[in-house]
Amino acid sequence: MTGLLEPKAIGTDLRRRDGALKVTGAARYAYEAPVDNAAYAHPVQATIGRGRVTSVDTAAAEALDGVIAVLTHENAERLASTEDAELAVLQSGDVAFRGQVIALVVAETSETARHAADLVTVHYDEQEHDCVLDPDGELYKPDKVNPAFETDTAVGDVAGAMASADVTVEQTYTTAMYHNNPLEPHATTALWQPAGDGGDLTLWDSTQGVHPARSTVAEVFGLAEDQVRVVCPYVGGGFGSKGTPHAHVILAAAAARAVPGRPVKLALTRPQMFALAGYRTPTIQRMQLAANRDGVLSAIAIDVVEQTSRIKEFAEQTGVPTRTMYRAPNRRTTHRLAALDVPVPSWMRAPGECPGMFGPEVAMDELAEALGIDPVELRIRNEPEVDPDTGHPFSSRNLVACLREGAARFGWDERDPRPGVRLRDGWLIGTGVASSVYPVHQMPQSTATIRCEDGRYVVEIGAADLGTGTWTTLAQIAADALAVPVADVQVCIGDTAYPMASVAGGSSGMITWGSAVVEAAHAFREKFGDDPADGDEAEGSVSENPMAERYAMYAFGAQFAEAHVNADTGEIRVPRLLGVFAAGRIVNPRTARSQFQGGMTMGLSMALHETSVMDPRFGHVVNHDLAEYHVATNADVADLQAHWLDEHDDKVNPMGVKGIGEIGIVGTAAAVANAVHHATGVRVRDLPITLDKLLPHLP
Amino acid sequence: MDAEITLRVDGADQPVTVDTRTTVLDALRERLGNTSPKKGCDHGQCGACTVLVDGRRVLSCLMLAVAADGAEVTTAAGLANGDLHPVQRAFIDHDGFQCGYCTPGQICSAVGVLEESDGELSRAEVAERMSGNLCRCGAYPGIVAAVEQAAGEQR
Numbered sequence: 001m002t003g004l005l006e007p008k009a010i011g012t013d014l015r016r017r018d019g020a021l022k023v024t025g026a027a028r029y030a031y032e033a034p035v036d037n038a039a040y041a042h043p044v045q046a047t048i049g050r051g052r053v054t055s056v057d058t059a060a061a062e063a064l065d066g067v068i069a070v071l072t073h074e075n076a077e078r079l080a081s082t083e084d085a086e087l088a089v090l091q092s093g094d095v096a097f098r099g100q101v102i103a104l105v106v107a108e109t110s111e112t113a114r115h116a117a118d119l120v121t122v123h124y125d126e127q128e129h130d131c132v133l134d135p136d137g138e139l140y141k142p143d144k145v146n147p148a149f150e151t152d153t154a155v156g157d158v159a160g161a162m163a164s165a166d167v168t169v170e171q172t173y174t175t176a177m178y179h180n181n182p183l184e185p186h187a188t189t190a191l192w193q194p195a196g197d198g199g200d201l202t203l204w205d206s207t208q209g210v211h212p213a214r215s216t217v218a219e220v221f222g223l224a225e226d227q228v229r230v231v232c233p234y235v236g237g238g239f240g241s242k243g244t245p246h247a248h249v250i251l252a253a254a255a256a257r258a259v260p261g262r263p264v265k266l267a268l269t270r271p272q273m274f275a276l277a278g279y280r281t282p283t284i285q286r287m288q289l290a291a292n293r294d295g296v297l298s299a300i301a302i303d304v305v306e307q308t309s310r311i312k313e314f315a316e317q318t319g320v321p322t323r324t325m326y327r328a329p330n331r332r333t334t335h336r337l338a339a340l341d342v343p344v345p346s347w348m349r350a351p352g353e354c355p356g357m358f359g360p361e362v363a364m365d366e367l368a369e370a371l372g373i374d375p376v377e378l379r380i381r382n383e384p385e386v387d388p389d390t391g392h393p394f395s396s397r398n399l400v401a402c403l404r405e406g407a408a409r410f411g412w413d414e415r416d417p418r419p420g421v422r423l424r425d426g427w428l429i430g431t432g433v434a435s436s437v438y439p440v441h442q443m444p445q446s447t448a449t450i451r452c453e454d455g456r457y458v459v460e461i462g463a464a465d466l467g468t469g470t471w472t473t474l475a476q477i478a479a480d481a482l483a484v485p486v487a488d489v490q491v492c493i494g495d496t497a498y499p500m501a502s503v504a505g506g507s508s509g510m511i512t513w514g515s516a517v518v519e520a521a522h523a524f525r526e527k528f529g530d531d532p533a534d535g536d537e538a539e540g541s542v543s544e545n546p547m548a549e550r551y552a553m554y555a556f557g558a559q560f561a562e563a564h565v566n567a568d569t570g571e572i573r574v575p576r577l578l579g580v581f582a583a584g585r586i587v588n589p590r591t592a593r594s595q596f597q598g599g600m601t602m603g604l605s606m607a608l609h610e611t612s613v614m615d616p617r618f619g620h621v622v623n624h625d626l627a628e629y630h631v632a633t634n635a636d637v638a639d640l641q642a643h644w645l646d647e648h649d650d651k652v653n654p655m656g657v658k659g660i661g662e663i664g665i666v667g668t669a670a671a672v673a674n675a676v677h678h679a680t681g682v683r684v685r686d687l688p689i690t691l692d693k694l695l696p697h698l699p
Numbered sequence: 700m701d702a703e704i705t706l707r708v709d710g711a712d713q714p715v716t717v718d719t720r721t722t723v724l725d726a727l728r729e730r731l732g733n734t735s736p737k738k739g740c741d742h743g744q745c746g747a748c749t750v751l752v753d754g755r756r757v758l759s760c761l762m763l764a765v766a767a768d769g770a771e772v773t774t775a776a777g778l779a780n781g782d783l784h785p786v787q788r789a790f791i792d793h794d795g796f797q798c799g800y801c802t803p804g805q806i807c808s809a810v811g812v813l814e815e816s817d818g819e820l821s822r823a824e825v826a827e828r829m830s831g832n833l834c835r836c837g838a839y840p841g842i843v844a845a846v847e848q849a850a851g852e853q854r
Contacts, residue, residue: 019791020783022799023806025735025775032734110729111718183739183747183835184800236737236800237835270740467797467836594794594838601837626744626833633830635823637839 004585004648004656005518009479009486013590017471017491018234027234031187033204035263038189039068041255042113043248043272044103044120046095049129049619050341053093053102057121061105064119066112069258071104076254080222085311086344087220089247090254095124096311097131097343098619099275101247106255106264129341131619135284135305139336142308145317146351147506153323153389156330158288161299165290169366173287173359174686175669176611177621178280179273180348181631184236186277187267188249190256199260201253202229206236208243209503210462210496216245217253233494235466239602240347241278242466243505248276274624278346279612281306283318285359289366290330295373295381297328302360304335309344313337316345317352321437321666322360324554327384341619347505349602350662353438361434361670362685365677369419375433375674376403376412376558387552395547395651398582399435399556405645406433406558406580420681420699427564427573428698432674436557436581438663440652442545443502443512448520450478451537452528456488459520462501463493463513467598468661469591470509476587477514477655481521499539507555507659510587511652515542518654547651555583555658559600559667563675567698570691572608574672575638582645584658592660596642599664605632606665607672611688704768708733709777717764723757723772724748726764735776735803739833746832749804749811750774756811758831775803778810786810789848795841796834805832809846813853820850 021027028034046053058070076090089101103120107113130137145151162168189204201223207213210230218225235242252266268276283306290299304318319333348354368375380400386393407413415431416422422429448461459478465471471491479486492498502512519540528536547553562576579600586592609630612621623629642664649656669687677683682697705714706723708731715730724741727733727750736759739747743761750759751773759772778784786809789795796802812820812828820828825846826839834842 015791016794018799020779020787022796022802023775023783023787023790024779025737025803027799028734029737029800031738032728109718110725111720115720181835182800183745183798183833184737185739235798237798239835267738270742270744467799469797590794591797594797594836594841597840598797598837601839602835625742626740627742631833631835632837632839633833634826634839634842635830637826637837638823640840 004650005480005654007480009476010585010587010655014472014476014588016469016591017475029184029234029236030189030204030206030232031265031267033189035189035191038263038265039106039108039259040110040113041104041106041252041264041266042117043101043251044117045272045275046098046100046102048095048124048126049098049131051095051124051126053095053122054125055123056103060119061116064112064116066108067105067116068108069106070120071254071258077257079220081219086247087250089250097309097341099343101251104251104255106259129619131340131342131614132616133282133307133338137338139305139338142313142315142335142337145315145335149317149320152334154332158299158301158330158332161290161330162288165298166293167291167367167370169287169289169363169370171287171363171366171685173285173362175283175355175358176687177282177614178348178606178610179612179629180239180241180278181629182237182239182241185268185270185273186242186246186248188252189263189265190252191263192256192260194260200227203253204231205249206242207232208235208238208464208466208505210494211500212503213245214496217249220250221253230496231494232464235464238466239349240351240505243347243503246277270626271624274612274621275343278344280348280355281316281345283355285318287359287363289363291367291371295371295378297326297382299330300326300328301332307338307340307342307345309342310339312344314345318356320352321356323389324387325360325435325437326382327388331388349599349665350438353666357436357667358670358687361667362673365432365674374417376407379403379435390552392550392552395551395553396647396649397554397556398645398647401645402556402558402580402582406560406578409643410560410578412560419678423567426567428567428679429564430675430677430679431560431562432671432678434559434667434670434674436559436663436667438507438555438659438666440511440553440555440658441506441508442542442653443508446501446512446516447499447539447541448516449499449537449539450520450524452532452534454534456490457482457484458490458492459517460492460498461513461516462496462498463509464504465493466504468504468509468595469588472591473510473587474513474517478517478521481518507661510657511659512542514655514657515653516540545653551651553652555581555663557581557663557667559671561671561675563672563679565676565679565694570695570698572676572689572691574604577604578641579664580643580645581663582647583660583663584647584649584652585656586644587657593642595660596664597640599662600640600642600668601632601637603665603668604672606687607669608688702765704765706767707771709774719765721764722760723762723764723767724759727759733774733776735774737800737803739801746808747801747804749807749832751807751811754814756808775806778806785852786845786849789845792848793841793844795845796838797836801832801834805834805842808832809849812846813850
């Protein structure tokens with residue numbers, strides 16, 4: 001790669017281009033698509049954990065004034081592909097988990113659709129279900145873990161190193177079942193226009209990728225891709241749960257095909273989202289660390305147990321970050337799954353890294369305590385020269401710099417290492433640290449076009465803005481690639497009418513789409529020079545980065561937390577959270593800060609609040625709403641700071657960016673857990689850290 | 700059962716026929732085409748539907764439209780009267796949002812907070828009073844800074 005783009009617009013803290021639309025509510029989300037005479041769809045969900053539907057009585061629902069259709073497995077259209085069992089909706093009477101959709105009402109109004117859904121009577125042949133993740137239950141080894149990592153890795157002799165080490169840590173850590181819970185419920189407006197050969201389907205869908213969504217829907221219905229258009233200029237949050245289409249997208253399309261020419265709106269209710277929109281599997285992480293008196297690791301191992309659904313596998317790569325973080329000659333990572341009668345798990349912000357940096361980073365804190373070594377220093381002593389997993393050099397690795405910068409900003413040097421000794425006004429006070437990591441992902445395909453219109457440059461690419469800032473940051477990249485002021489660039493995204501773009505996932509958006517935009521800009525200048533005519537247009541695509549074979553590419557970070565625990569009630573507050581990240585070049589400091597802080601807030605929420613409680617008797621999440629599934633509120637967040645290092649990495653891509661959407665959540669929960677331990681002397685290894693886990697042990 | 704009511708929405712009288720089960724939120728979004736207030740939970744738990752009803756902040760998903768007959772409803776769209784409201788400008792200045800879905804509710808709530816308070820609000824007090832409006836993107840620091848800026852301009 002020959003140097004990075006000269007940053008002019010890149011690095012400036014422009015305000016969001018979609019700001020005015022969002023603060024007035026004028027930005028239209030999927031359910032708000034500008035269509036006339038919409039019908040409304042409401043799903044009916046299974047009320048058993050496993051079995052078969054033996055009969056569906058829709059008479060009462062159909063008799064209701066305003067009901068247009070009730071779709072069941074008996075009358076719904078046969079889908080062309082049922083390979084993806086999550087999307088094979090209304091194709092059979094089988095029930096694979098409680099909450100699976102078994103019927104769909106289409107009606108004139110949303111009130112009528114919902115009322116009619118309640119009037120559908122279903123009889124079942126119920127079978128025994130199993131929805132409890134048990135590490136001693138039936139487990140299997142998946143072929144790969146998400147997206148295509150080796151399931152297990154092993155180097156050297158961990159058992160031998162554990163037996164001969166000066167100090168060892170051997171503990172089991174667990175993370176809870178989490179639901180993404182974007183504020184915008186999953187929604188699709190679908191319109192089937194039967195005219196022409198086979199007809200055309202338009203979906204206004206809340207999705208992290210219009211093109212991937214189109215491919216999936218086209219395959220399920222046996223349509224050509226050009227028969228399907230997916231539109232999504234704004235996404236009301238996704239955090240992975242809108243990365244792949246879930247059942248409701250197929251349902252909305254099927255409903256639209258049942259009422260040709262009429263748009264159908266379908267929004268999941270918040271409780272429905274807990275069964276139908278993906279979630280993060282609970283994880284059980286058995287950690288082993290072996291070290292000498294100086295804190296130098298001789299072994300690091302993580303054995304992970306997690307769940308998937310019986311009908312579709314999702315294997316979260318929880319053990320993967322341990323392969324890269326620290327140097328140790330003896331290493332092991334394994335993943336085992338339990339296939340249960342549960343909803344289908346999927347991506348949630350930093351799948352793998354987020355849960356997988358909890359156990360290891362708390363274990364490192366336990367090791368530091370056992371050795372009497374400062375936890376920042378312990379991490380620095382185990383810094384690898386090359387990637388321990390591949391043996392490749394890092395394109396850049398600034399974990400140590402993040403730890404040092406964070407320690408200085410946080411005032412870490414004044415820390416008294418003794419746990420449970422600082423009591424002020426009834427509150428026990430402590431601080432903790434943890435490392436962050438997130439890989440640099442570039443997707444294989446994305447294309448952008450750049451066209452000259454009235455002396456301005458119009459960039460078109462089917463990219464997504466989930467709040468990540470794409471509307472603004474892609475313009476900054478295009479401006480520098482074209483060497484024009486950013487005001488001269490107009491960006492068009494969120495529509496399959498534009499060139500193909502990859503999913504906004506794996507923090508790959510800016511890397512992949514940005515590379516395509518840079519290629520398009522180079523092609524444009526090559527073809528038309530600096531004085532193009534109106535209508536001149538060029539196209540460019542992302543291409544494979546040859547450096548990716550030779551270098552390990554990761555962003556790193558360090559997270560510091562201060563925890564206050566009420567000595568009488570066990571209430572936990574986190575007055576300070578500070579993260580320092582080394583994530584390549586920052587395109588827009590204003591939107592980047594929001595992304596880092598947002599990730600850290602979700603990590604704080606994971607540490608203290610979030611847990612989806614599965615009822616083993618019935619197979620559903622009992623706390624399936626925002627009153628009972630607690631996410632961090634404004635008052636839970638106090639002094640929250642995100643900083644970053646100036647990192648120059650000319651190997652990752654022409655912009656020098658590494659992706660920042662996910663690293664903020666990685667390590668936060670461990671930092672908070674370590675701070676709670678430092679405050680109280682109580683080591684909680686099971687998230688979330690709630691007062692009931694502390695109270696029995698407080699003085 | 701249907702009912703004829705009139706809502707005064709963002710300064711304009713809007714006669715509308717609603718199901719008696721229709722909430723103010725659904726009347727606005729599905730009957731009157733005003734999609735500024737958002738539906739995040741439909742249970743009064745997230746705050747995305749917050750509007751001002753007769754000047755006070757209200758969760759419009761918990762208020763039946765028939766109970767609001769004749770009321771003055773202000774959405775975030777109505778707060779921008781030609782120019783953006785100072786609270787809206789402050790949200791953009793401090794990047795007090797990302798995905799934007801909770802934002803119209805946050806804005807209405809913030810305007811309500813400034814209306815309710817007599818005297819200066821501490822940072823903690825602003826955060827507490829804004830805690831009925833969830834933001835999953837985690838824009839809370841920007842939201843608090845925006846409310847503080849708007850409060851300063853108001854004084």
